[in-house]
Amino acid sequence: MLNAQFDFNVYDAALATFAQTDVSFKNLNSKLTEGFSYYGWNNLMGIISGNHDKGRFISYAGGSLSFDEDAKYAGWTRKIGVGNPLGYKRLQMFNAFNLTIPGVPTIYQGDEFGQPGGNDPDNRKMMQFEGLNDSEQQTLAVTKKLTALRRSNMALNYGTFEPLLITDNVYAYARTYMGNVVVVVFNNSNSSTKIEMELPARFAELNFSSNFSSDFSKSGEKLYVKLDGFSFDVFTSI
Template sequence: MKKIISAFIALLVICFGVVPIQAQQQSWQDEIIYFIMIDRFNNGDPSNDYEVNLDDPKAYHGGDIQGIIDKLDYIKELGFTAIWLTPIVKNEPGGYHGYWTEDFYEVEEHFGTLEEFKNLVQEAHDRDIKIILDLVVNHTGYHHPWIQDPEKQDWFHEDIPIISWDNQENVEDGRLAGLPDLAQENPETRKYLLDMAKWWIEETDIDGYRLDTVKHVPKDFWEEFASEVKSVKENFFLIGEVWHSDPSYVADYAKTGIDSFVDYPFFNEATRIFSQPNQEIGKYMSGIWKRNVSLYENPYVLGNFIDNHDNKRFTRLAIEKDQDTLTQLKQALTYMYSAPGIPIIYYGTEIALDGGDDPDNRRMMEFKDHELVDYISKLGEIRNSHRALTYGEMEVLFEQAGMAIIQRTFEDEIIITAINNTTSDQTVSLSEEVLGENIQLQALLKEKIVTEKDGYEISIPKQSSEIYLVEEGTKQMNALPWGIAVMSILVIGLIALISRKKVIKNRN
């Protein structure tokens, strides 16, 4: 039977010339990440709802691990292949966000138990979803027990604030927001943090860490950290937060062994460009990509995002510019899903959740029907089906203020994304010299075909987008009925063969 199935798949490859992306070996650049602040996502277990106050933006709101388990199918249907969670470790009172550690080895009781977290990881893996856990090694909570321990006074730097952000020593040794700053140069402190990081991998089988406040920790620590944690699990992923607008400054941390970074230079330009119409797209976004290519060994694993828990939500940025939030979000999301890099979607973006500065940008999630849910699902389906969008080179074919046509090419697959972020309908003609002869453009979002008519005319209504698969001109018309006929014959033959084997078995 296995030989029959293998032959069936092989024939499909011959007929259609493609292999399903799920059947090919995946790397982290194939992923699409959903970012969840645990306390603000979904309340699955009311029994841990003490000190919950939905009217206080700085109090616990009841989200927990069980709530995430309950929504794994929802996350899967949206097309996400990985989940990034805010820290789950026990926090001091008021640490709903997870960044005020009280105990590095315990699960915050508001969120659930270690066994529940292990169950979450297993349930996610059963759905082919990876789990990335946020990890903080720069600081503890304000009142951590070590602060009063006479034997651990040298585990912390002096109580000095960060005064100069251009002084790297002050950035690394000063207290961020007044939080006690750990001294990673102390061998005991370093060993504790490394052992702790490895323990969580061994104990729960998580797939990666999102590393908080990377620039506030010495690079030599990250070098040892990367080596140690990657010795525990093959293909373990490290994505760091280096909150800085200079791509060279961010990229310098890649030399430590950290695989990827949340791309703040991308965020800065993408939110500026797509939160309002008539801004140049290709010039700036391709410029970021070209810099990334020159700076990183593998720029395809950088994390692209348009909002997160530390910045105003994209929805609010559009509102402040008197724009329709749904329209601008669709433009930004279309670009992000078709650009090089890993898309990272902050929970609530799929319903255009509003939010200003922290903590307003951390509102409780609402689960409801929304046009963006379907739109993001479609974008996820397209990205998960076309390796040109995860591995392809990038080229801008057309650019004017607010209108851009961008091409991604990988091996023999070509994807073209047309974004019209202007306030008027646009038609762009591309010549055969640009696209080639005897081809057609199969629209993947709105499911239509563009063929050669004195040049290939791409017509995009105002403030909308389309993603095209470039195909041979006769492929769409001829391959489908032929493929259906071949598949029908194969299915009939397979059924007949199975029936014949059953008859022989019964006779014997």
């Protein structure tokens, strides 16, 4: 009997949401919480950034690869790049989501920095250890920071999952484990957004630290966050 498989329901919803601007976070939250009804919070499902049967996330997010084309044929017939550099920001959000929700984060080689490509075999390029451009280096640094948070914070490994705010372009949720709290917030729009959210009453006395340098303040059960377009932050209780 299998203990786990790749969670393609969450992958498909996250790909559609983070690689585009016209897909609501409400759909992603619905698919995620539906999975919890089957697997629970403390599950071993593989939360994937991609695999050998999929076109590269960043090529979809940057527009070099279209959702309505055959990604395998495209990979054979033309060079597929990133397209719009905003694809890197979207990839950073996508990786942040995968590394902060329940399940086992599984980064397909190259998605840690934004390797472009179509479907198999265009998504099987050699590992790139050097020669990264500025956007790739910055994306890799964000991924490293996220993986360090995931390894070191028990709430991100074993915590409950609680949606806090869900709109078309803003998504926030909390992970809690034995008094340790992490709040994750996304802005999937192209403009800076001021976000106000209600926190659970049990968070009223907690203080938080920003891990990605966004402007924020907290007053009792209210959290106020300003996020740039296509950005996120992870707040940890201190």
